[in-house]
Amino acid sequence: MSGLPVPVIIDCDTGVDDALALLLAVRHPGLDLRAVTCVAGNTDVDGVVRNTLTVLEVAGAGDVPVGRGAERPLIERARSARHVHGEDGMGDIGGLPVPRRAAADVDAIALLRREILASPRPVTLIPTAPLTNIALLLRTHPEVVRNIERIVFMGGAVATGNATPVAEFNVWHDPEAAAVLLTAGVPITMYGLDVFQRVVVPGADIRRLRASTDPGTRLAGELLAHRPSAPDPDGDDPSGGLGDAGAVCAVIDPEGIGTRLLPVEVSLAPGPTRGQTIVDRRARPGEAEIHEGGRQQAMVHVALDVDVERYVKLYLETVERTD
Template identity: 80%
Template sequence: MPGRPVPVIMDCDTGVDDALALLFAVRHPGIELRAVTCVAGNTDVDGVVRNTLTVLEQAGAPEIPVARGAERPLLEPARPATHVHGTDGMADLGLPAPARRPAEVDAVTLLRREILASPRPVTLIPTAPLTNIALLLRTHPEVTRNIERIVFMGGAVEVGNATPVAEFNVWHDPEAAAVLLTAGVPITMYGLDVFRQVVVEAEEVHRLRASGDRGARLAGELLAHRPAAQGEPPEAEEAGGLGDAGAVCAVADPGGLTTRPLPVEVSLAPGPGRGQTIVDRRPRPGEAEIHHGERERALIDVALAVDAARYTRLYLETVGRP
């Protein structure tokens, strides 16, 4: 990537695909990973901290500060996804405990410090429930002056996964997602519509698993954790989706993502629609706006298409870099 690396801070609930995202971020020459903050989501927050430190260690990353953040959403109890990511959140690979230790400050303090200390505006990449980010924005709104963009993995235009309409990260803490959408900085929503499309084929997963490099080998093991979907042939079992890592690919190579600025809001009401990201793709206002007047809504760059082969190739080239 030409030019100076993009200063990046990631906010993770490190399970399988957050780990894939971290492996990419520490190895791509166009990204300067300044810090990682941890939040409850795929597993409990202490497990997230442990997993994050383990991934950075396995990747041979430099000493990057890692901080513990919120252990539950703003209003609701934590609801982990260990049924997807394994009991330890990392595919139950039995990885050794990390020698690295987390920072002595909390996630919000670390976020504020690293954002304001950066000589150039920072890109935030949350790949988790947005609790830490909401707390940061409400506690220290001055940080927005040094945020270039927030690229978050979350939401869905079409179909959810936690519910028929809600994606897990937004569903886990809808109020936090609603705060994010009013941050007053440019935002890109890398949602399930593109998340599901970027897949590494089984042959490449086998190659990574056989690598002599710890980081590349870990990427292969994590990718192989994805079970085959119903109706897939047996040879597809070790093919794995990049998931959250695609959002980091979009920062390193934005040309692979097609976005459109659209009004987005989060459904906060109880019931089956809670946590849905309502994306307005209508070409003109409807009856609700005509009769009740248009209200101001956040305009977000929503990812609608992705060059999956381009991002898969980018990922494989990057994680193989010592």
């Protein structure tokens, strides 16, 4: 990455790995974090706001505005992931400071509109959460598209889901919102489970982070320790998954992922496929298209490969910065 810092806005449901993403975005000199907006997902939206403010404060972010967003999906009821992220959404690691400032005096949608249109250069949106806020923004204020460079979202899966056998949590939580996102009319990169689950930090590095005297670096270590990853999550020296932070890595260093521009649609029907991101990797149309006409699917840059060592190195070098 070179030249001026990239203006970015993160829409999140903080969340252990959303917190890892925020720590990276705050500390990387190539990013200009203009705002953070919050949505219900990993925990309730008020918990997300609290966690976000805490992480920004620990990371030394200054007065980055934080907006409180949707309390629930467009249609579905809210369904948290506290069984993964703990009762407080931050792994119940304890000892976290109470934030000293409050959320912005405008809601997340108004904040998104304000910061996107006010940016002197087009903004990159990084949603790492259910896409409710983004869908509401696009439907309420379509004029923002003229100043959005691209959207790099953590969500979806080509192969296997985690919320269901075929659906990833963020998309499954609000499938209609994800379908709206795909109509944004700007370049979209899908950083899905196919790469999300591969980027893990070795246990030795996590121990070093946890021993740091810098609060932000130490917090990154504690959060990674809460996210033990395969192959030996219960061993003496477990690695920790970067999760959502990989989507921020993909903005900082897009050459670290291998993508293909592919047709994608979201399954909205009730039943076991609801929330699935259907990615068409076929070389030619099938019988359905031949006999029934082509479907109008969104074209998305789908991440299919990732340079794990490159992104782990990028993350560690950034969160250990104290200048």
